[in-house]
Amino acid sequence: MLEVYGKKLSSRLILGTAQYPSPEMIGEAVRAGGACAVTVSLRRESAQDTAAAGPGGIFWSMVRSLGVPVLPNTAGCHTAREAVTTAQMARDVFGTNWIKLEVIGNHDTLQPDVFELVEAARILCDEGFDVFPYTTDDLVVAERLLDAGCRVLMPWCAPIGSARGPVNLDALRSMRAHFPDICLIVDAGIGRPSHAATVMELGYDAVLLNTAVARAGDPVYMARAFAGAIKAGRTAWHAGLLEPRDFAVPSTPVIGMATFQ
Numbered sequence: 475m476l477e478v479y480g481k482k483l484s485s486r487l488i489l490g491t492a493q494y495p496s497p498e499m500i501g502e503a504v505r506a507g508g509a510c511a512v513t514v515s516l517r518r519e520s521a522q523d524t525a526a527a528g529p530g531g532i533f534w535s536m537v538r539s540l541g542v543p544v545l546p547n548t549a550g551c552h553t554a555r556e557a558v559t560t561a562q563m564a565r566d567v568f569g570t571n572w573i574k575l576e577v578i579g580n581h582d583t584l585q586p587d588v589f590e591l592v593e594a595a596r597i598l599c600d601e602g603f604d605v606f607p608y609t610t611d612d613l614v615v616a617e618r619l620l621d622a623g624c625r626v627l628m629p630w631c632a633p634i635g636s637a638r639g640p641v642n643l644d645a646l647r648s649m650r651a652h653f654p655d656i657c658l659i660v661d662a663g664i665g666r667p668s669h670a671a672t673v674m675e676l677g678y679d680a681v682l683l684n685t686a687v688a689r690a691g692d693p694v695y696m697a698r699a700f701a702g703a704i705k706a707g708r709t710a711w712h713a714g715l716l717e718p719r720d721f722a723v724p725s726t727p728v729i730g731m732a733t734f735q
């Protein structure tokens with residue numbers, strides 16, 4: 475069972491809550507996929523600033539009623555300062571020390587600003603937050619985040635919302651090899667269940683995704699498909715996968731085969 479910051483999680487799928495056709499469908503997708511947690515953007519939801527969407531409103535009650543841990547996120551923040559303030563507000567609203575730390579550095583790629591990210595992570599870890607940093611697959615940045623106090627890393631596999639899947643498998647593989655004991659959760663860019671299975675086959679601990687489910691033709695079915703893929707990938711990793719080989723190797727033994735002269 476996956477344990478993160480001392481909390482045991484019921485599965486290896488974390489779902490985002492944005493872009494669904496309706497709030498009800500978020501609940502259905504979370505249940506169908508057996509998601510172990512949901513991530514929520516405090517800024518995005520609060521920005522709508524209506525009685526229905528504000529911190530006491532329908533959206534928030536629905537999120538709380540899902541019965542899974544809430545992982546508030548700092549989506550939309552561009553500086554360490556903004557992210558720290560947003561995290562502090564999220565702690566008050568949700569009563570949790572968990573924070574998915576996003577500090578965006580580039581408008582086109584939504585790539586994290588890793589410098590601001592590390593700074594924000596250091597401040598938040600010092601303040602007692604359990605920080606889940608959305609980062610790139612850069613090993614040096616990963617080291618800095620761990621030095622700052624993070625116990626989980628969330629590398630992207632492709633830009634947020636791109637649905638491209640793992641564009642640099644070697645980097646993800648090397649991150650897994652460098653940090654065998656750190657909880658690694660792929661966050662962003664997963665487009666298909668097969669992408670999720672692929673990263674789980676590499677030994678990743680979990681997957682966080684949003685767009686691929688929320689924007690699917692049928693989000694509920696898609697959540698179920700992702701749940702199956704994540705379990706399959708994890709089981710395959712446990713089973714011990716063969717490394718690809720350059721040459722053919724007969725699968726049927728030839729020893730003892732009759733020979734005709």
Ligand SMILES: CC(=O)[C@@H](O)[C@H](O)COP(=O)(O)O
Pocket residue numbers: 490491492513547549608633634635636637661662663664682683684685686
């Ligand atoms: C919801 C959330 O936190 C996103 O910022 C996250 O990174 C998911 O990315 P995808 O929408 O590409 O799955």
